[in-house]
Amino acid sequence: MTDQGRKLATILAMDVVGYSAKMGKNETATIAQLRNCQTIIEGITTKNDGRIFNTAGDAFMIEFNTTTGALEAAIEIQEKLTLRNKKLPAEETLEFRMGINIGDVAIDGPNLLGDGVNIAARLEGIAPPSGICISDTVYSTVKGKVKCSFINKGLQKLKNIDEPVKAYYADLKLEGVLDPRKYKPKTGGNKLPILAIGILMTMIFGIILTQSWEPDRDSADFKRIAIVPFNTGSDDQELLNLATGLTQDLSGSLSTASKKLNVITLPEEPNDLSKLQNEIDARYLINGNIRKSGQNIRILVNLIEMTTMSTVWSKKYDKKFTASNIFSLQDQIINNIIDSLVGNGAVLAQEVAKNFSSSGTQNMSAYECVNFVRGQYFKVLSPEMHSKGLKCLRKAVKDDPEYKEAWGLLGHLLAWGYSLYVPFFQAVDKDGLSEAVTAVENAIRIDKNYARAYATRAELLFYERDWEQMMIYAEKAFELAPQDAYTMGQISYLTVLSGFGCKTTQIVKEQFNVDQDACKRLDWGYQRARLAHELDAISSMTFENYGLGHYYYATNQWEKMLQIYEEVPTPKFHWWNFLMGFAHHKIGNKEQARYHLDIAREAIMSITDKPLEKLELRIEVWNMLSKFEDARSILKTYGWQ
DSSP states (O other): OOOOOEEEEEEEEEEETTHHHHHHHOHHHHHHHHHHHHHHHHHHHHHTTEEEEEEETTEEEEEESSHHHHHHHHHHHHHHHHHHHHTSOGGGOOOEEEEEEEEEEEEETTEEESHHHHHHHHHHHHSOTTOEEEEHHHHHHHTTTSSOEEEEEEEEOOTTOSSOEEEEEEEOOOTTSOOGGGOOOTTTSSOEEEETTTTHHHHHHOOEEEEEEOTTSOOOEEEEEEEOOOBOSSOOHHHHHHHHHHHHHHHHHHHHHOTTOEEEEOSSOOSOHHHHHHHHOEEEEEEEEEEEETTEEEEEEEEEETTTTEEEEEEEEEEESOHHHHHHHHHHHHHHHHHHHHOOOHHHHHHHHHHHOOOOOSOHHHHHHHHHIIIIIHHHOOHHHHHHHHHHHHHHHHHOTTOHHHHHHHHHHHHHIIIIITTTSOSOOSTTHHHHHHHHHHHHHHOTTOHHHHHHHHHHHHHTTOHHHHHHHHHHHHHHOTTOHHHHHHHHHHHHHHTTTTTSOHHHHHHTTOOTTHHHHHHHHHHHHHHHHHHSTTOOSSSTTHHHHHHHHHTTOHHHHHHHHHTSOOTTOHHHHHHHHHHHHHTTOHHHHHHHHHHHHHHHHTTOOSOGGGOOOOHHHHHHHTOHHHHHHHHHHTTOO
């Protein structure tokens, strides 16, 4: 096989129930009926933007551009084939089983290979006749978006698939077809062995517990854990930043445990936790509070099982308020949480301690600076906070040259200082990007598996238009942290922007030097943007949706573009207002367009004394948009010169 790359894809696998027996009884009639069914399948597939990439006898493997499109196509195919069967003698009817999965696949010419495909095929194998079985990743994407309810079948042990997969049956309610509630897949009965806390711990340690699992016991996802910011009971900004930092560090440590663990960091604790459980489908929630008195600090941490709202584990820590104590506490908290999830095992606890040990820093001012950037700047993206963050981060890496988070954030802020603000005010010029490269390389030197540093290195290469090297670093970041919404969000908006213009005219392509691989990067970024959006279940990060938003810009899907930016509002950020203004203009909402573009102009004029007509838009960004003249003409319409 010549591996031409990888991508995230939605796969539909389907084949005929009892095909061999039917062929044995009447080969000619069975082949004729299969051809008739194939015509129906091909027509519905094409209508829903799918393609059949492999067939073998009675089996079809189909790739779809969207997950909802895959499920809608599957439902329509089953409905039409069921109606067709009613008109045929029993011996000539053909029933299909179907399985649908979203997963990473390898591209081999027109064919697709890998676990993403294999899981779809195995789900098809446990589906009822004329039924559809979907994975939990598909379910989390389509629920509420299609006219179909689902039956939770819990964790299923699939043949030749290492980890159990949570599965659902589509409740199609087709006349004359077996009710899926009454169907039991032939996988060893109702009770299936599970791995410690489903998939979470087996991905790290490969330890199988001697428990059994009732598939329909509950619907919460074992791979998903929610963390809410620790409550401070105070308006003290330093304490609030500490709470944000501790929350993010705990999230990062848990994510390190498994590439398939989805840790959702929420912006705040909701009033109704039961509603949150229904929204994000997480099994566990981590919350707590922080109190400071003089030189001492008290931290309370809770691990809550969300299906019952019961406390699995809770502990109070009292320490002197020093940076080294904070990082030591983080390790203790993570180890106690993992021990509680697994239930026993001192050996396991020791293994976790090695994996989760936080190098951190012993310099309190450096730690406070990192918390300021994470706790304040990233929520507002203001020029003033950007300048303050750069200043303290430069000092932080001098005070502690082995603090990877400080180096990584310094590189990130330098990159954004170049792209978000220049030439509106002089934050970082192009020569200053070399400082960012040095910062990122130091972060990687300290931790060669630091995914977010690789993502920032990809961003710096974006500004150099070095697409080949940019993709190498972006793919490395994806390999290291495929379940980190932060990393996926960053690499998705970069790669989508680098592919702008590939779907335009040849004249535009030549004008803006759009290369032949631009569409590959655009589509690769789109797949990661979809993943980031799914991982960040409630859009808790300001920039996570920008990959999807930019993709909709590139493909002229203005309504979708508007919707995606509305999910992550940053009302004082000029670039957000630019994009909202353009989307409103394109769909004819001129007053809303003027409102957002006026705010963008006011924001820019508040940070520069340069006359408006002398300002130049960020050339690298607008060239990527490949709508350079279009963007300028829109601005002129609303009073920009």
